[in-house]
Amino acid sequence: MKLRFWGVRGSIPTPSEETVRFGGNTSCLSADLGGNIVIFDAGTGIRNLGNTILERKDKPKLDMFLSHVHWDHIQGFPFFGPGYRDGYSIDVYGRGKADNTLGEILAGQMEGPNFPVSLHQLGAKFTYSDITPGQSIPIKSPAGETIAKVTCAQGCHPNGVLVYRLDDLRKGTAFVYATDTEHYANRMDLNIGDLAKGADLLIYDGMYTPEEYETKYKGWGHSTWEKGFELAGYAGVKKYIVFHHDPNHNDDFLEGYEAEVKDKCRTLNPKLDVAFAREKMEIAL
Secondary structure, X not given: OEEEEEEOEOOOOXXXXXXXXXXXXXXXXXXXXXXXXXXXXXXOOHHXXXXXXXXXXXXXXXXXXXXXXXXXXXXXXXXXXXXHOOOOEEEEEEOOEOOEOHHHHHHHOOXXXXXXXXXXXXXXXXXXEEOOOOOEEEEEXXXXXXXXXXXXXXXXXXXXXXXXXXXXXXXXXXXXXXXXXXXXXXXOOHHHHHHHOOXXXXXXXXXXXXXXXXXXXXXXXXOEHHHHHHHHHHHOOOEEEEEOEOOXXXXXHHHHHHHXXXXXXXHHOOOOEEEEOXXXXXXXX
């Protein structure tokens, strides 16, 4: 299983000379399983992922899991190239709302006058499934074999969010994707901690520094590297990636901050590999 980050930024795209090293696209991660690609979130980074998929000679089966439907996590969906092509099969999973299904929400952002192409005009074969915390979704190969599963848990974010774990059943490897979630003040979020137990990798929302969080951003639905580090230690993961960077944090800031965080983590837990997410970063599990 090969993971690749296509967008690592939170809230809004930040294309500029000051963000090229970490990237300015919003959230998107892919897990390549060979004939299957599992996608997590459809922020602006998904456009580049789609272009890469179209360059392949095969047409992989595509499963897309949305953490939630805040705009920075779905605004790339209308620009996902395979969605316009016949022959692609794309199953989309996430949480709808009481008055709107997931499919209706995605269709809404593509209605005129906001967008010139409606969801129903796309050429690929789409399915949309509303899922709930605790549910597991089998990932089936083009031949029908169950090769992986994705399990979800509840995170802590305004309007709700899902945290995902992908298990590659062939290799026995796993990772957790936990973005747009806020830690609790006096206890560990065991929804995430227990989901991550035994996983190889934890990707966690560290949007704010601890100082920023305490002074400005409590209740905004995001967390800090420290709380992700605690979860990584509890779950016993091997690698921890800080994700969903604040749009106000440029490359120079993030490089200095990453070095500081790595130094602290080496002192606290030298066995844990820690890094900040960057666009085009690849991890093999």
